[in-house]
Amino acid sequence: MPDDLFAQVLDSLEPEKEVSNEPFRPIANPETGRPGDIFNALATWDDVLLPLGWKKVGHEGDNRRQFWRRPEKKDGISASTNYKGYDLFIPYTTHFSELEPLKGYTKFRLYAVMNHGGNFGTAAKALVMENYRIASSL
Secondary structure, rough: OHHHHHHHHHOOOOOOOOOOHHHOOOOOOOOOOHHHHHHHHHHHHHHHHHHOOOOEEEEEEOEEEEEEEEOOOOOOOEEEEOOHHHEEEEOOOOOOOOOOOOEEEEEEHHHHHHOOOOOHHHHHHHHHHHHHHHHHOO
């Protein structure tokens, strides 16, 4: 391989992103205006889970980590939110084929998966339209 080709390949490589040990926290004041960022920052887990039929069944410690039971289940725990300060939903259940057990979901990702088949564009449009309806009715 010619030396200049090797240099071109090296120049075109992107550096790996640094891995952070900090918990995920949504942008407090999203400046991008992206509906998903705004939803992550302003919505609560109650806003996302209660309309889907989930029930809050307990909490741990300083009330940050909350435990949830999926719809149609009589007892037990199906998921948690805010584990170790991460603002994520972590399902334990295999009941929902669209959810991967033990994978962390942001509020917007969970909203998109559970309400719009994982289509983020459709989910973002739905949030924008819902907020437009609310604003126009004020």
